[in-house]
Amino acid sequence: MSINSKNIVHKMSGFYKLCVAIVLSLLLLVSSSQVKAQDATAGGAPAAASTAPAAGGADAEKGKTLFTNNCAQCHAVTDEKVVGPGLKGVETRTPGKDWLHKWIRNSSAVIATGDAYANQVFNANGKVQMSSFPSLSDADIDGILAYIDQSGKPVASAVAATSGGTSDGTATASSASGPSELFTFVLVALLVVMLLVLGVLLTIVTILSKAVTPIATTDGTVVTSSFGQRLKTGMSDAFNNPTLRSIVIWLFLLVVTKATIDGAYGVGIQQGYAPKQPIAYSHKLHAGQYKIDCNYCHTGVNKGKSATIPAANICMNCHGVIKKESPEIQKIYAAIENNQPIEWVRVHNLPDLAYFNHAQHVNVGNVACQTCHGEIEKMEVVEARSSLTMGWCIDCHRRTEVNTKDNAYYDKLVALHRKESKEPLKVANIGGLECSKCHY
């Protein structure tokens, strides 16, 4: 009997070695897949970049870069609406390439000509103004269109999504990072399960091996205690086993460290914060359904640092007559009668050490409110959609071209920059990464 049990123990420790091997290889895989993911986000053209021949000779590869840098914050290549409509099949529904060239370079000019299609799209999208891209050539735009066309083909993204983004050449920007994230997640989950199994097995092995070996005492006699008794000693020994203890301690440390790091990064970040406001004011109703311009209430956006929250008398322009009887509107009246401001709860708030200016971004930079705040006009209650971290600011400054059109201030800078580089002038090039620009 004792031989048999020893055999079992022996086999189990073989299995245990196998487990260790699997855990180690999983660890390797996780780290290498993370390196790959970083490569894909950090450096130039990701490995998944396309080699497929582009329609009509337009450069879809370059189009992809242009799209990612200029359009992706507002458009998806699918049907999905972001700020602007999803661009899948856009060439067939718009009046044609010429129209698209003009539209993308300066959409408001096309709208101003009274062009029926342009006005229809503009109105259908809540009159949100698309940014202008005067620096894009016809070839650039054709490249973007080729890229959109190519990524709209369903096979490409479907294959990429199931193959873990490894092989297919036409993966889109989002699917290139998507599957590798999922892949990492699955690997990590497997790793944790294997570690747990390993711990349990190790405990069993220790307990059993103690239980089947008769305990020899120092004077050479063999203590023939019962199997149950030996099992008991085995168990207490298992808890004293240094390997087992260190595995448990390491697991514990790993979890605590991860939680601490996540927690530390989260300090002061209010993404997703959507407090209840003292009056049930709705942007969805006012800015969405009634299409009241953001400027009408946030009068500072084009002029100064702060967008400003409207005073009660701006509400009274309308609510002096509209829906006076509503208890919510009565709260506005009460505030005015008592000469007390309405105590709106602040949603976005940078720490004092950082300087952010609305006019610079909205008026000079021509950045749409939605790029930073999300689709406010669809929110019943305002929610912070961006993290407002330093990384978020810097990231956009690296990606975004300066809106230099009709701005004499930039003429010299542009000329200088052209001499040094072929890349378009980015915010990063005009000092958008300098500490002192954002920190007092």
Ligand code: HEC
């Ligand atoms: C700041 C957000 C924003 C950016 C950046 C942006 N767009 Fe748009 N785009 C819109 C909005 C909003 C509309 C809908 C029309 C409107 O409201 O003016 C639109 C409409 C369009 C349309 C017409 C769509 C249709 O269904 O007819 C095309 C084409 C288009 N954009 C292409 C582009 C391209 C190409 C780029 C990048 C070079 C780009 N857009 C960058 C916001 C944006």
Ligand code: HEC
């Ligand atoms: C009729 C007036 C009105 C209009 C129009 C309006 N807002 Fe507001 N907005 C308010 C009021 C009042 C608050 C404060 C209460 C709240 O947070 O809901 C506010 C809050 C906000 C906040 C959050 C401020 C904070 O505390 O951080 C943002 C962002 C915002 N508005 C953006 C917009 C954008 C973008 C538009 C245009 C699409 C817009 N608003 C149109 C009245 C208006």
Ligand code: HEC
């Ligand atoms: C340009 C006109 C206009 C302005 C300015 C305006 N509102 Fe309104 N508001 C409306 C309209 C129109 C309705 C819808 C009335 C209805 O449902 O019959 C409305 C509805 C509301 C309601 C819902 C009332 C209810 O019981 O259904 C609230 C609350 C409200 N507004 C608050 C505000 C506040 C607070 C401000 C100032 C920050 C403001 N409004 C500024 C036009 C305006």
Ligand code: HEC
């Ligand atoms: C480039 C990004 C960006 C754009 C574009 C932008 N905002 Fe903001 N917004 C911010 C940041 C960052 C804050 C927090 C500012 C602070 O705490 O000092 C903020 C705060 C606000 C607030 C709270 C009050 C204040 O001024 O601090 C309102 C209201 C607001 N934004 C409305 C708007 C509207 C309306 C537009 C479009 C006309 C707009 N924002 C465009 C980034 C942006």
Ligand code: HEC
């Ligand atoms: C969506 C893109 C975007 C985001 C997000 C953004 N910015 Fe900017 N920022 C711009 C653009 C575009 C300009 C260039 C405006 C111009 O032409 O002067 C700019 C310019 C600036 C400048 C002036 C730089 C200079 O050298 O003139 C400062 C300061 C600045 N941003 C601060 C911030 C801060 C702080 C944040 C984060 C809280 C932020 N920005 C987030 C797009 C962005």
Ligand code: HEC
């Ligand atoms: C484009 C604007 C911008 C630039 C450029 C910038 N910062 Fe920041 N920085 C911010 C914002 C916004 C915050 C607040 C972030 C938050 O609350 O999470 C911040 C926070 C910080 C903090 C506080 C720590 C923290 O994470 O809250 C330090 C320290 C800092 N920045 C140092 C620097 C240094 C050093 C440079 C130059 C190499 C620099 N920053 C350049 C926008 C900027």
